[in-house]
Amino acid sequence: AQSVTQLGSHVSVSEGALVLLRCNYSSSVPPYLFWYVQYPNQGLQLLLKYTSAATLVKGINGFEAEFKKSETSFHLTKPSAHMSDAAEYFCAVSDPSRKRGGADGLTFGKGTHLIIQP
Amino acid sequence: SQTIHQWPATLVQPVGSPLSLECTVEGTSNPNLYWYRQAAGRGLQLLFYSVGIGQISSEVPQNLSASRPQDRQFILSSKKLLLSDSGFYLCAWMIRRGVPGAEAFFGQGTRLTVV
Numbered sequence: 001a002q003s004v005t006q007l008g009s010h011v012s013v014s015e016g017a018l019v020l021l022r023c024n025y026s027s028s029v030p031p032y033l034f035w036y037v038q039y040p041n042q043g044l045q046l047l048l049k050y051t052s053a054a055t056l057v058k059g060i061n062g063f064e065a066e067f068k069k070s071e072t073s074f075h076l077t078k079p080s081a082h083m084s085d086a087a088e089y090f091c092a093v094s095d096p097s098r099k100r101g102g103a104d105g106l107t108f109g110k111g112t113h114l115i116i117q118p
Numbered sequence: 119s120q121t122i123h124q125w126p127a128t129l130v131q132p133v134g135s136p137l138s139l140e141c142t143v144e145g146t147s148n149p150n151l152y153w154y155r156q157a158a159g160r161g162l163q164l165l166f167y168s169v170g171i172g173q174i175s176s177e178v179p180q181n182l183s184a185s186r187p188q189d190r191q192f193i194l195s196s197k198k199l200l201l202s203d204s205g206f207y208l209c210a211w212m213i214r215r216g217v218p219g220a221e222a223f224f225g226q227g228t229r230l231t232v233v
Contacts, residue, residue, distance in 0.1 A: 032218065032219040034221055036224075041127075041206075041227065041229060042226055042227060043124075043208055043210075043224035043225050043226045043227050044162075044208070044210075044222075044224040045224075046221050046223075049219060049221055050219075051218060051219030052218075052219075090161070090162065092222075094219065094220075105150065105152050105164065105167060105210070105212055105222055106212075106221075106222050108161050108162040109161060110160060110161035111161050111162075
């Protein structure tokens with residue numbers, strides 16, 4: 001079974017500082033990995049995804065993530081935080097073997113609330 | 119382009135009342151459809167998914183039910199709401215099998231408060 005662990009339910013950084021949100025996965029095969037962002041009272045929006053091409057993936061809003069198989073990690077980073085980055089971030093995994101044809105969708109972590117200090 | 123509509127955006131219902139949340143997708147055919155519930159600190163919990171009209175799979179025993187009367191319509195229902203049904207409900211769709219690494223697309227969500 002696949003699973004995702006996001007370390008830290010809340011992360012606080014100063015405006016202009018590095019953002020690092022951690023995600024570790026568990027999967028029997030190298031998975032597909034996703035990062036989503038959720039602003040208050042809105043749906044989830046895809047930031048970026050890893051699908052076994054380049055291990056360093058660039059997404060929207062200046063975010064990027066690196067797939068490290070040896071560490072089973074897919075941490076999300078941004079060099080310089082902006083106030084508008086304050087939101088909830090979710091890491092998700094999909095098994096390429098697509099259990100039940102993939103119909104059961106993505107498996108999500110519990111989310112990390114990113115707080116930006118002025 | 120594909121769009122997903124979910125309504126209402128907010129809802130306040132008394133305990134014991136019925137519930138109906140609706141979700142429709144435009145611009146795609148034969149999508150997989152999903153209902154998630156989001157509670158504070160608990161992430162996204164998959165409630166139901168559907169691979170076709172009339173085909174519903176339940177992931178968690180609930181006071182809720184789902185139906186898919188049309189290819190691009192997904193409805194979440196309850197006959198009698200409980201206080202514990204309060205939360206943020208999200209509808210999502212994914213392309214049908216065969217596309218490696220396909221992502222999920224989400225609606226704007228419904229904030230349900232049971233009082």
